Amino acid sequence: MRQALLSLLIFRRVLTALTTALLASLLVFLALEGTPGNAAALGSGGEGNDFDPDMIRRREAQFGLDLPAPIRYLSWIASVFRGDLGQSIQFRMPVADLLVERAPVTLGLAAMAVVLSVSGGLLLGWLAARFRRADGTVVGVTALFSALPGYALGTLAIAIFAVRLGWFPSFGAGVGQVERLHHLLLPAIVLGLGGLPLIARITRSSLKEELAKPHSLMAQARGAASGSLLRRHASPGAWPTIAAISGLEIAGLLGGAAVTETVFGLPGWGELMVSSVGTKDFAVVQALLLVSLAAYVVVNLLLDLHRIVRQRRYGADASSVGIAGGVTRAGGYLGAGQPGSSPLRRDWVTVAAIAILIGFCLLAITGPLLAPYDPLLPELRLPYAPPGAEHLLGTDAVGRDVLSRTIAATRLSLLLPIAVVLLSSLVGTVVGVVAAWRGGWLDTVLARGIDVLLAFPGLLIAILVVARLGPGTVAPVLAVAVGAVGHIAVLIRAATHQVLGQQSMTAYRLQGFGGGWLAARRASRHLLPLISTQAITNVGSSLLWLAGLSFLGLGLQPPDADWGLLLRDGREAAMQGIWWPAVAPTLSLVLFVLAIHRVGEKLRERLL
Numbered sequence: 001m002r003q004a005l006l007s008l009l010i011f012r013r014v015l016t017a018l019t020t021a022l023l024a025s026l027l028v029f030l031a032l033e034g035t036p037g038n039a040a041a042l043g044s045g046g047e048g049n050d051f052d053p054d055m056i057r058r059r060e061a062q063f064g065l066d067l068p069a070p071i072r073y074l075s076w077i078a079s080v081f082r083g084d085l086g087q088s089i090q091f092r093m094p095v096a097d098l099l100v101e102r103a104p105v106t107l108g109l110a111a112m113a114v115v116l117s118v119s120g121g122l123l124l125g126w127l128a129a130r131f132r133r134a135d136g137t138v139v140g141v142t143a144l145f146s147a148l149p150g151y152a153l154g155t156l157a158i159a160i161f162a163v164r165l166g167w168f169p170s171f172g173a174g175v176g177q178v179e180r181l182h183h184l185l186l187p188a189i190v191l192g193l194g195g196l197p198l199i200a201r202i203t204r205s206s207l208k209e210e211l212a213k214p215h216s217l218m219a220q221a222r223g224a225a226s227g228s229l230l231r232r233h234a235s236p237g238a239w240p241t242i243a244a245i246s247g248l249e250i251a252g253l254l255g256g257a258a259v260t261e262t263v264f265g266l267p268g269w270g271e272l273m274v275s276s277v278g279t280k281d282f283a284v285v286q287a288l289l290l291v292s293l294a295a296y297v298v299v300n301l302l303l304d305l306h307r308i309v310r311q312r313r314y315g316a317d318a319s320s321v322g323i324a325g326g327v328t329r330a331g332g333y334l335g336a337g338q339p340g341s342s343p344l345r346r347d348w349v350t351v352a353a354i355a356i357l358i359g360f361c362l363l364a365i366t367g368p369l370l371a372p373y374d375p376l377l378p379e380l381r382l383p384y385a386p387p388g389a390e391h392l393l394g395t396d397a398v399g400r401d402v403l404s405r406t407i408a409a410t411r412l413s414l415l416l417p418i419a420v421v422l423l424s425s426l427v428g429t430v431v432g433v434v435a436a437w438r439g440g441w442l443d444t445v446l447a448r449g450i451d452v453l454l455a456f457p458g459l460l461i462a463i464l465v466v467a468r469l470g471p472g473t474v475a476p477v478l479a480v481a482v483g484a485v486g487h488i489a490v491l492i493r494a495a496t497h498q499v500l501g502q503q504s505m506t507a508y509r510l511q512g513f514g515g516g517w518l519a520a521r522r523a524s525r526h527l528l529p530l531i532s533t534q535a536i537t538n539v540g541s542s543l544l545w546l547a548g549l550s551f552l553g554l555g556l557q558p559p560d561a562d563w564g565l566l567l568r569d570g571r572e573a574a575m576q577g578i579w580w581p582a583v584a585p586t587l588s589l590v591l592f593v594l595a596i597h598r599v600g601e602k603l604r605e606r607l608l
Contacts, residue, residue, distance in 0.1 A: 017297035031464040086283030106268035116192030125203020142197035147593035154263035159574035171265040206238035247299040353598035373401035375408035394580040406584040413562040417542035424481040428488025436496035453486030529607035537600035540593040
C-alpha cells in the first residue's frame with residue numbers, strides 16, 4: 001500500500017512537471033515571438049552580409065523560421081520528445097552540444113557555491129542557536145550579506161582581490177582543471193554568499209523554535225547538555241524546514257549564476273541565457289528553461305519523499321514542513337504579536353533605520369538641489385579622479401562627480417521599487433484570496449499558474465519582458481512585478497486558507513453568512529497586516545532586482561540612472577583596479593535595504 005502511494009506521488013509530481021514545462025515553454029515561445037527583430041538576422045554570427053535578403057531567407061529556411069509559428073512550436077515539442085533539443089541559430093550547432101560544452105563552468109560554479117552557502121548557513125545558524133553571545137553577530141552578518149547584491153559584491157571583489165591584490169583572475173573560466181578551479185573560486189564565493197543568509201536565518205529560527213518546545217524544555221530540565229539538546233532534540237524537528245529552504249535555494253541558482261557569470265565574464269549557462277534571448281535563439285532559451293524546470297521538479301520531489309519518510313518515522317507531526325510551514329511555525333500569519341518586544345524608543349537600531357529611510361526619501365525629493373555638481377555634465381580633464389576635497393567620492397570615466405550622480409539616481413532608485421510592490425501586491429493578493437476563497441477547479445487552475453511562475457527563473461522572466469517592451473522605465477517594473485506575483489500569491493493563499501479554517505469562521509458559516517462576507521469582513525482583518533508588512537519588505541528585494549537589471553543593461557538607460565546603472569559603470573572601473581565609482585551606489589543599496597528590512601521585521605513582530 002505504501003509503495004503504491006509513493007508511486008502515485010511520483011507519477012503526480014512528474015505529470016505536474018510535464019504540464020508546467022509545457023505551459024512555461026509556450027509562454028517563452030509567445031514572448032520571443034513578440035520581441036522585435038528577425039531571429040535569422042540577430043543570430044547571424046556577425047558576418048558582413050548578415051542583412052542580405054537572400055542570405056536571411058536561406059537562413060530562415062535552414063532553421064525552419066519561415067514556417068508558421070504554431071508549426072514551429074509543435075515541431076520543437078516533437079523534437080524534444082525524440083531527445084533532440086534543436087539547433088542554435090546564434091552558434092549554429094546542436095543545442096545539446098552547446099549545453100554540454102558550457103556545463104562545466106556553470107555546474108562547477110554552482111557546486112562550489114552550494115557547498116559554501118549550505119555549509120556556511122548551517123554553521124552560522126547552529127552557532128546562533130547554540131551560543132547566545134554569537135546570536136547578535138550572526139544576525140548582523142547575515143543581514144549585511146542579504147542586503148549586498150551579488151553584482152555589487154562581485155564588482156568590489158574584482159577591484160580588490162583580482163586587480164589590486166592579484167589573488168584571483170578577473171575574467172574568464174581558464175583552461176584545465178586547476179586553472180578553472182582558480183578562476184571559479186572568487187565567483188563561487190560571491191554566489192554562495194548570496195544564498196547563505198537565508199539558510200542561516202532559517203536554521204537559527206527553526207532550531208530556536210524547537211528548543212522552545214515542551215520536549216526540549218523537558219530534556220533541558222533533566223540536565224541535557226546544550227550540544228546534545230541541539231543534536232538530539234532540536235535538529236530532527238528543525239531539519240524539514242531547513243531542507244526545504246536549502247533545496248529551493250539550490251534550485252534557484254541558475255538566475256543567480258547568470259548575474260555572477262556576467263560580472264566575471266564566465267562562459268556558462270547563465271551568460272548563454274542572457275545572450276540567447278537578445279538574439280531570439282528560441283531553442284537555446286527553451287533548453288535552459290527545461291534545465292531550470294528539471295532542477296525545480298527534482299528538488300520538490302526529493303522534499304516530498306523526505307516528508308513521507310519523516311511521516312513514517314515520526315508520525316503526522318512531521319508533515320508540517322516546507323516554506324509555508326516554516327513561516328507559520330516561526331510566528332504565524334495570524335499571531336497576536338510579540339508582547340516581549342522592546343518599546344521603539346529603546347530600540348536604537350530601528351530608530352536609526354527609520355532615520356535612514358527618511359533621509360533617503362528627503363534625498364530623493366531634494367536631490368537636484370543638494371548635488372554639488374551637474375550629474376550629467378562630463379569633465380574630460382578629470383577621468384577617474386580619486387576622492388579628494390574637490391570631488392568627495394571621486395569622478396567616473398568621463399569626469400562626472402560620483403557623489404552627484406549617486407544623489408541624482410536616488411529618486412528613480414526608490415520610486416520604481418514602490419511601483420513594483422504596489423502592482424505585485426495588488427495582483428498577488430487578488431489571486432491568492434480568490435484561489436483560497438473559491439476553491440475547487442479555480443483554486444487548482446490558479447495554483448498551477450503560480451507553479452509556472454515559480455518554476456521560471458526570475459531573471460528569465462525579466463529578460464523576456466524587457467526584450468518584448470525594450471529597456472527603460474516601464475519594462476523593468478513590469479518584469480520584477482511579474483516575478484514577485486507568484487511568491488505573494490502563495491503567501492496570501494496559505495494565509496487565507498488558514499483564516500477560513502478557523503473555528504470562528506466555521507461559526508460564521510453556520511450563522512448563514514456568505515463567502516463574500518467572510519472574505520471581506522473577517523479575513524481582511526488578518527490579511528491586511530500580513531500584506532502591509534510583506535509589501536514593506538518587498539521594497540528592498542525589488543530595489544535589488546531593478547538595480548540588477550540596470551547592471552545587466554536591461555533596465556534604465558542614460559540619461560536616466562539608478563544605483564544599478566552606476567554599478568555597471570563601476571564594474572568597468574573595477575576591471576582597472578579603480579574602486580571608488582562602485583562604493584557610493586553599493587553603500588546606498590546596502591543601507592536602504594538594511595533599513596527597510598529592519599522596519600519590516602519590527603512591524604511584523606508587532607502586527608502579526
